[in-house]
Every structure is written in structure tokens, then in C-alpha cells.
Amino acid sequence: MTRSGDRAALNGWQVIGRIEDIPPGRTRSTRLLGQDIIARRDPGGTVSVTEADNGNRSLPVQERYGHVWTSLGTPERDLLDMPEFAEEGRRLITCGGITVRTSPLRIVENFLDLAHFPYVHTDILGAEPQTGVEDYKVEVRQPEDEIWATECRFFQPQAAKSASGGQISDYMYRVTSPFVTILYKTCPIRDGMWDLIGLFVQPMDEEICDVHSFVLVFDEANSDEAMLHFQQMIFLQDRSILENQLPARLPLNPRDECAITADRTSLVYRRWLRDKGLSFGAIP
Numbered sequence: 001m002t003r004s005g006d007r008a009a010l011n012g013w014q015v016i017g018r019i020e021d022i023p024p025g026r027t028r029s030t031r032l033l034g035q036d037i038i039a040r041r042d043p044g045g046t047v048s049v050t051e052a053d054n055g056n057r058s059l060p061v062q063e064r065y066g067h068v069w070t071s072l073g074t075p076e077r078d079l080l081d082m083p084e085f086a087e088e089g090r091r092l093i094t095c096g097g098i099t100v101r102t103s104p105l106r107i108v109e110n111f112l113d114l115a116h117f118p119y120v121h122t123d124i125l126g127a128e129p130q131t132g133v134e135d136y137k138v139e140v141r142q143p144e145d146e147i148w149a150t151e152c153r154f155f156q157p158q159a160a161k162s163a164s165g166g167q168i169s170d171y172m173y174r175v176t177s178p179f180v181t182i183l184y185k186t187c188p189i190r191d192g193m194w195d196l197i198g199l200f201v202q203p204m205d206e207e208i209c210d211v212h213s214f215v216l217v218f219d220e221a222n223s224d225e226a227m228l229h230f231q232q233m234i235f236l237q238d239r240s241i242l243e244n245q246l247p248a249r250l251p252l253n254p255r256d257e258c259a260i261t262a263d264r265t266s267l268v269y270r271r272w273l274r275d276k277g278l279s280f281g282a283i284p
């Protein structure tokens with residue numbers, strides 16, 4: 001990518017793997033925003049990240065939410081805040097990176113789309129004939145500069161691994177950076193609590209990324225493995241759709257919006273990216 005443009009991508013914190021993907025004494029070579037990088041954890045447990053060329057320049061690094069994060073630029077803001085990670089009784093399942101051959105922005109946009117459930121995740125997250133999306137609210141919240149879609153409701157035959165039958169699920173979607181999105185979903189076994197499902201997308205190149213997902217849930221019945229398999233099954237259904245979407249890069253020109261059947265959250269996401277001048281993975 002060009003060094004001049006795209007401050008929004010360069011100066012953000014980007015995920016580069018799970019904490020356990022970089023064990024002590026080991027090295028992990030990967031790619032971020034078109035740049036080869038190397039992450040190492042010394043035997044004492046400290047992680048360092050450098051660019052593979054460019055004189056092995058050191059990059060900032062932090063470990064949070066089960067993952068390792070770095071930045072090719074100078075982060076202007078801290079990582080997103082998820083206080084739920086400190087709540088007692090929740091279980092964190094990190095799913096590991098899954099490589100998808102499309103723009104990282106397509107991954108986030110697809111995740112925000114309620115309308116695809118009955119068609120892509122048939123009889124799990126949605127079912128015909130209950131295909132209608134009820135009205136919901138979308139806003140860009142300031143000063144945190146995050147997109148929130150709230151009051152989303154959808155009928156789901158099996159909303160989560162812990163669900164024992166169909167239910168109306170309440171949802172909230174949150175986008176905290178161009179490549180990070182979190183879904184808050186009615187917890188099937190605890191009234192008034194939300195389960196979290198999140199995607200930390202690692203933008204490798206403009207049309208390829210690793211998607212690192214997690215669930216942070218109340219669930220006393222299912223094993224980590226069962227929850228992992230449930231998430232992976234859902235995501236692999238998305239992957240085959242995503243890899244066939246053309247163009248792979250996300251069009252940000254407002255004129256293209258008439259031509260696509262995007263929902264409101266998607267339109268707000270595209271506008272928000274455009275306002276940031278984001279171009280990595282986009283058709284500006």
C-alpha cells in the first residue's frame with residue numbers, strides 16, 4: 001500500500017493473531033496492510049513485532065482480548081473498550097484465523113447484514129419464510145466514533161449453541177474500527193445479559209485477510225470445542241459467499257449504493273469509511 005494515504009488504516013491497532021499463536025520462544029511471520037511483519041515472543045513471554053524489511057523497524061504491540069495487536073503507524077486511539085471481558089462467569093472462545101480471499105471490509109459488511117441469515121445460515125440463524133428485517137436504529141456515536149445498530153430483532157431457529165429452540169433474538173451491532181466489529185446478542189440462558197461475538201479482521205492485502213473471531217458467552221452446558229465448531233460452521237458458510245462476491249474490494253462511491261441491495265447499516269459503514277478517507281480494500 002502507499003505510505004501517504006490511508007492514515008485510518010496505518011494508525012489503527014490491527015490484530016495479528018491469538019496470544020497462543022505466538023508461544024514463548026517462537027516466531028510468527030505474517031502480513032499486515034501489504035507489509036511483511038514478524039512477531040516474536042521471547043522465552044520470558046514478551047512479544048515484539050517488527051517489519052520484515054525496512055530495517056526491522058519495531059512496531060507497537062499489546063495483548064488484549066485474547067489476541068496480539070500492532071500498528072504500522074502511530075495509534076491515535078486506544079483499542080476498543082469491551083468491559084464484558086472482565087465480567088465473572090463468561091467464557092472466551094477464540095476461533096483462530098481463517099483466511100478469506102476478499103477485502104477485509106467485505107468481511108465486516110457481511111457480518112453487519114441481518115438479511116442474509118435465512119439464506120446463508122438456513123435453519124440455524126434464520127429460516128424461511130421469516131425473512132423480513134424489522135426496523136432498527138443506526139447511528140455513529142461520538143466522541144468514540146463508533147457505529148452502533150440497535151433494536152435489531154430476528155427470528156432464529158438456533159441462535160447459539162446453548163439455544164434449545166427457536167427464539168426472537170435481540171441484537172446490537174458495533175463497529176469500532178474499519179476492521180473490528182462486535183455483535184451483542186440476547187443470551188439464551190441469562191435474562192438481560194448479552195453474549196458477544198466479535199470479528200477482528202487482519203487486513204493482509206487489499207483482497208485477502210485473516211478473520212480472527214471470538215465468542216464471549218454465558219454457557220454452562222457446551223464444551224469449548226462444541227462452541228468453536230458452531231462458530232466455524234457459521235463462518236465457513238459466510239466464507240463461500242464472501243469469496244464469490246464481486247468486486248472483491250468494497251465500493252465506496254455513493255453512486256454505487258443505488259446499484260446494490262445493501263441495508264442501512266452497510267450504507268452507514270460505507271459512508272463512515274469514506275469520511276475517514278479509508279482506501280485499503282476499497283474502491284474509493
Ligand SMILES: [Fe+2]
Pocket residue numbers: 110111116120121234238
Ligand atoms: Fe453470516
